[in-house]
Amino acid sequence: MEVLIGAGVLAATIRLATPVALAALGGVVTERSGVVNIALEGCMLVGAFFGVFAADKTGSLPAALAVAILAGLALAAMHAVAAITFRADQIVSGMALNILALGLTSYLDYQLYSSTGTPPTIPLVPNVHLGFLEKVPVLGGAVGDQSAIVWVTLAIVVFLQLFLFRTVPGLRLRSVGEHPRAADTLGIDVRRTRYWAVLASGALAALGGVYLSLSVAGSFSDNMTNGKGFIGLAAMIFGRWTPLGALGAALVFGYGDALSVSLQGVEVAGFVFPVQLLSTIPYLLTILAVAGFVGRSRMPAADGQPYESEGH
Amino acid sequence: MDTPIVEMARISKRFGDLQALAEVDLTVHKGDIHALVGENGAGKTTLMNILYGLYRPDAGTIRVRGTEAHIAGPRDAIALGIGMIHQHFMLVPPLTVAENVVLGDERGGPVLDTRGIEARVAELEKRFGIQAEPRAKIEDVPLGIQQRVEILKVLYRGSEILIFDEPTAVLTPQEVDDLFHIVRTLRDEGKTVILITHKLREVMAVSDHVTVLREGRNAAHLVTKETDPRAIAVAMVGRELRDIRVRPGNVGPAVLEITSLSAESDRGGLALKGVDVEVHAGEVVGIAGVGGNGQSELAQCILGLRKVTGGVIKVGGSDVAHDDPRRTRQRGVAYVPEDRRAEGLVLPFTLADNFILGRQDQPPYARRGILQGRVIRREGERLAKEFDVRPPDPDVEVGTLSGGNQQKVVLGREISESPRLIVANQPTRGLDIAATEYVHERLLEQRSRGCAILLISSELDEILDLSDRIAVMFEGRIVAVLPAAEATEERLGLLMAGHVEGVPA
Structure with missing residues (x-):
C-alpha cells in the first residue's frame, strides 16, 4: 500500500508532475492561439541551464529566475518569428530550436562547469513548509514540504483556466486559434495574439525547467529535461487543451513516474520488476494517453496552421 | 440629388499578373439595396474587400x-459604419451565438460578462426581428441561423452599410425568402445594403439598383425596375445567351433502376431509407433537395463508393449494388463528383494525366505496365481542344486552372468514353454563367445521344431547366417524382422542406 499511495509516492508525484504541468500549460496557451510549439522542450532546457548560470554569476535567486524566464522567452521568440511572421513549418522550427537548446546548453555546461560541476553554493528556490499539516497523515507528507514553484504552478492553473474561459482576452485568444480569419475581420490582431501566446508558453516552460534545476536537482546536467517538454504536450492533449485538464494529466504522468521509482525492488509473489521495465511506465502512459485521446478530444481548429492575412 | 453614402471612383487593383479591377466606379445611395453582379472573377468580391x-x-x-476615406483594415471600415457578411461564414464554431456576435467588441471590463452579452444580443434580435438563440453554440445551429448571426454581428457594431457576399449560396429556398425579408426590414430601418451575387432571380427580387462588372471593369449600371434579367445577363457575360430549353427527347429503356436502396451515412445513421428511382436512356432525372438529405450518398452507392446495406441497383439490367467502382465504370457509368477538387481530379497532376485517370492501365495508355507518355500527352491535347479547356496545354498542372476549366476536364474525361449513364452531382457548383452554360449544353448533348443522366443539384433553376422528370429527396427518401412540366419552384421548394401533405395528388 505504502508504495502505491504513501506520502512518499504522492510527494514524488507532485514533484515530478510540476515541470510536466508547466510545459503542458505553455502548450495549452500557445495551441489555443493556433501555434504548435514543440520547442517547449528546448525552452525548459534553456530555462534550467540559464537559471543555474545566473544564480552562479549573481548569487541572487530573483535574478536567476528572471534570466531563466528570459532565456525561455528568447527561444520562444525565435519560434514565433519563424512560425508566425515567416509561416515556417512549426514542427521543423520547433525541432530545430530543441536541437539548438540542447547543443547550446551542453556546450556551455561543458565549457563552464565540466571540471567542477555546477557550483553547490548557488541559491535555490525554497520549499514552503506547512507546519500545521505536519500531524496530518499522508497529506502532510505529500504537500507539506513542496517547492514554492509548485504553489505558483497551482496558482497559474487557476489563473489560466479563468483567463481562457472567463475573460475577454481569453475569448479572443481562443477565437484566433479556432478561426483566425474570423478574428481578423473583427479587428482582432491575429499575429500579435499569437506572439503573446507563444512567448507565454516559452516563459511557462522555462519556469518548469528552472524548477528542475534550482528546486529539484540544485544543479544542471546535460539534457536534464529529458523529454519532459514532450510529455507536457501529451498532457496537454490528454487534458483536452484546458489548464485544469493539463494539470490532471500531468499528475497522472507524475504518478507513473513516481511509481517507477517506488516499485523498484518491491517483490510481488516472489517476482521483482526489473528497473528497466519500471522506468518505461511514464512513457507507456504517454503513448496510451495520446493514442487514446488524440482522436476523441478536439484540438483548436486552426492549430498549427500559419495565418496569412488577406490583401496588402 | 443627395450625396451618395458610398462612392468608389476609378478603383484599380492588380494581383501579380492579373488585373483584378481596372478603374471601377460604384455609387450607392442611402437606403438602397444595391446589387453588385458579375461572373466569377469579375471583381465583385475584390471591390467589396x-x-x-x-x-x-x-x-x-x-x-x-461625401468624405474621402482611407480604409486600412476592417477596423477602419467598421468605424465608418461598414459591415460585411462574408460568403464563408466568419464564425467560431465552439463559441456561442452571443459570443460570436460580440467578439472583438465585447464591452465591459476584461472579465467576460456573459449574461450582459446575451441580454444585449437578445435585444438586438428583437429590434431587427432576427431570431437566433444567443446561448446555442454555432456548431449546433443550421446554416440559415448562422447567417443571421453574421448579420447580427454587423448590426451590433452599428453598421449603416451592410455588404452581403453571395449570401444565398448555402441556403434553402425558404431560408432565402427569410433572408430577403430581413434584408427588406433592414432597408426600411434606414440601412444601406450592397448585395454581391450572380443569381439574377435574386437581383430582380430584392434590389433597387444594379451595378454589373465584367472582367474587372464596369459593364453596366441599371435601375432594377427598368431592366430585365436578360439585359443583366448580357451585361455580365458580354454576349447573348444561348437558349437552353429541354425539348422532349426519345426516351428509351430503363438504364438505371434503383429499388428500396438503403445505406448508412458517414456518421452511422441511415442516409438512405429505401430509395426508388429509375432513369431511362435519353432522359435527365433531376434530384432536387436541400444538401445533406442523402443525395450524395445516393450517388456514391451507384458508383460503388459506399456500402449498400439493402436494395438493388441495376444498370442495364444487371445488379451493381455490390460492385466496386472499377466494375461499375466498366459497365458504362460515368461520374461527375460533387467536389471536383477533392474527388474529381488530382490537382498536382497534369491536364493529360487527369484526362486518362481510370484508364491509365489499359492500352494504349499503358503497355506491359509502362505508361505511354507520348500517347497520353496527345490524348490530353486532343481532349483539351475538344472540351475547350483553357489553356489547352496538356502539361499544365490542373490545380492552376480555374474552376470552370477544371470541371471541363472532369466532364471531358467522363463523357469521352460514351457512357450509358452519367451521375452528375452538383455539376455547376461554383461555376459562373458561361461555364454553367457549357456544362449544361454538354450534358444535354449526351442526353440526345441516348445517355441516361441522373442530375443531383440544389439549384432549382438547373433542375427545372434540364430535367425531364424531377425527383425530390428529403431525409433519405424520394418523396415525390414529377414530370418537369408540372414542377414549379414553389412546389419543389415545399417538397424539399418536407411538406408532403400540401401537394395536390
Whole structure:
C-alpha cells in the first residue's frame, strides 16, 4: 500500500508532475492561439541551464529566475518569428530550436562547469513548509514540504483556466486559434495574439525547467529535461487543451513516474520488476494517453496552421 | 440629388499578373439595396474587400458620406459604419451565438460578462426581428441561423452599410425568402445594403439598383425596375445567351433502376431509407433537395463508393449494388463528383494525366505496365481542344486552372468514353454563367445521344431547366417524382422542406 499511495509516492508525484504541468500549460496557451510549439522542450532546457548560470554569476535567486524566464522567452521568440511572421513549418522550427537548446546548453555546461560541476553554493528556490499539516497523515507528507514553484504552478492553473474561459482576452485568444480569419475581420490582431501566446508558453516552460534545476536537482546536467517538454504536450492533449485538464494529466504522468521509482525492488509473489521495465511506465502512459485521446478530444481548429492575412 | 453614402471612383487593383479591377466606379445611395453582379472573377468580391479594408487599392478614391476615406483594415471600415457578411461564414464554431456576435467588441471590463452579452444580443434580435438563440453554440445551429448571426454581428457594431457576399449560396429556398425579408426590414430601418451575387432571380427580387462588372471593369449600371434579367445577363457575360430549353427527347429503356436502396451515412445513421428511382436512356432525372438529405450518398452507392446495406441497383439490367467502382465504370457509368477538387481530379497532376485517370492501365495508355507518355500527352491535347479547356496545354498542372476549366476536364474525361449513364452531382457548383452554360449544353448533348443522366443539384433553376422528370429527396427518401412540366419552384421548394401533405395528388 505504502508504495502505491504513501506520502512518499504522492510527494514524488507532485514533484515530478510540476515541470510536466508547466510545459503542458505553455502548450495549452500557445495551441489555443493556433501555434504548435514543440520547442517547449528546448525552452525548459534553456530555462534550467540559464537559471543555474545566473544564480552562479549573481548569487541572487530573483535574478536567476528572471534570466531563466528570459532565456525561455528568447527561444520562444525565435519560434514565433519563424512560425508566425515567416509561416515556417512549426514542427521543423520547433525541432530545430530543441536541437539548438540542447547543443547550446551542453556546450556551455561543458565549457563552464565540466571540471567542477555546477557550483553547490548557488541559491535555490525554497520549499514552503506547512507546519500545521505536519500531524496530518499522508497529506502532510505529500504537500507539506513542496517547492514554492509548485504553489505558483497551482496558482497559474487557476489563473489560466479563468483567463481562457472567463475573460475577454481569453475569448479572443481562443477565437484566433479556432478561426483566425474570423478574428481578423473583427479587428482582432491575429499575429500579435499569437506572439503573446507563444512567448507565454516559452516563459511557462522555462519556469518548469528552472524548477528542475534550482528546486529539484540544485544543479544542471546535460539534457536534464529529458523529454519532459514532450510529455507536457501529451498532457496537454490528454487534458483536452484546458489548464485544469493539463494539470490532471500531468499528475497522472507524475504518478507513473513516481511509481517507477517506488516499485523498484518491491517483490510481488516472489517476482521483482526489473528497473528497466519500471522506468518505461511514464512513457507507456504517454503513448496510451495520446493514442487514446488524440482522436476523441478536439484540438483548436486552426492549430498549427500559419495565418496569412488577406490583401496588402 | 443627395450625396451618395458610398462612392468608389476609378478603383484599380492588380494581383501579380492579373488585373483584378481596372478603374471601377460604384455609387450607392442611402437606403438602397444595391446589387453588385458579375461572373466569377469579375471583381465583385475584390471591390467589396477593398471597401471593407481587406485589400488596399492600387489606385482610386473611396468616399463615404461625401468624405474621402482611407480604409486600412476592417477596423477602419467598421468605424465608418461598414459591415460585411462574408460568403464563408466568419464564425467560431465552439463559441456561442452571443459570443460570436460580440467578439472583438465585447464591452465591459476584461472579465467576460456573459449574461450582459446575451441580454444585449437578445435585444438586438428583437429590434431587427432576427431570431437566433444567443446561448446555442454555432456548431449546433443550421446554416440559415448562422447567417443571421453574421448579420447580427454587423448590426451590433452599428453598421449603416451592410455588404452581403453571395449570401444565398448555402441556403434553402425558404431560408432565402427569410433572408430577403430581413434584408427588406433592414432597408426600411434606414440601412444601406450592397448585395454581391450572380443569381439574377435574386437581383430582380430584392434590389433597387444594379451595378454589373465584367472582367474587372464596369459593364453596366441599371435601375432594377427598368431592366430585365436578360439585359443583366448580357451585361455580365458580354454576349447573348444561348437558349437552353429541354425539348422532349426519345426516351428509351430503363438504364438505371434503383429499388428500396438503403445505406448508412458517414456518421452511422441511415442516409438512405429505401430509395426508388429509375432513369431511362435519353432522359435527365433531376434530384432536387436541400444538401445533406442523402443525395450524395445516393450517388456514391451507384458508383460503388459506399456500402449498400439493402436494395438493388441495376444498370442495364444487371445488379451493381455490390460492385466496386472499377466494375461499375466498366459497365458504362460515368461520374461527375460533387467536389471536383477533392474527388474529381488530382490537382498536382497534369491536364493529360487527369484526362486518362481510370484508364491509365489499359492500352494504349499503358503497355506491359509502362505508361505511354507520348500517347497520353496527345490524348490530353486532343481532349483539351475538344472540351475547350483553357489553356489547352496538356502539361499544365490542373490545380492552376480555374474552376470552370477544371470541371471541363472532369466532364471531358467522363463523357469521352460514351457512357450509358452519367451521375452528375452538383455539376455547376461554383461555376459562373458561361461555364454553367457549357456544362449544361454538354450534358444535354449526351442526353440526345441516348445517355441516361441522373442530375443531383440544389439549384432549382438547373433542375427545372434540364430535367425531364424531377425527383425530390428529403431525409433519405424520394418523396415525390414529377414530370418537369408540372414542377414549379414553389412546389419543389415545399417538397424539399418536407411538406408532403400540401401537394395536390
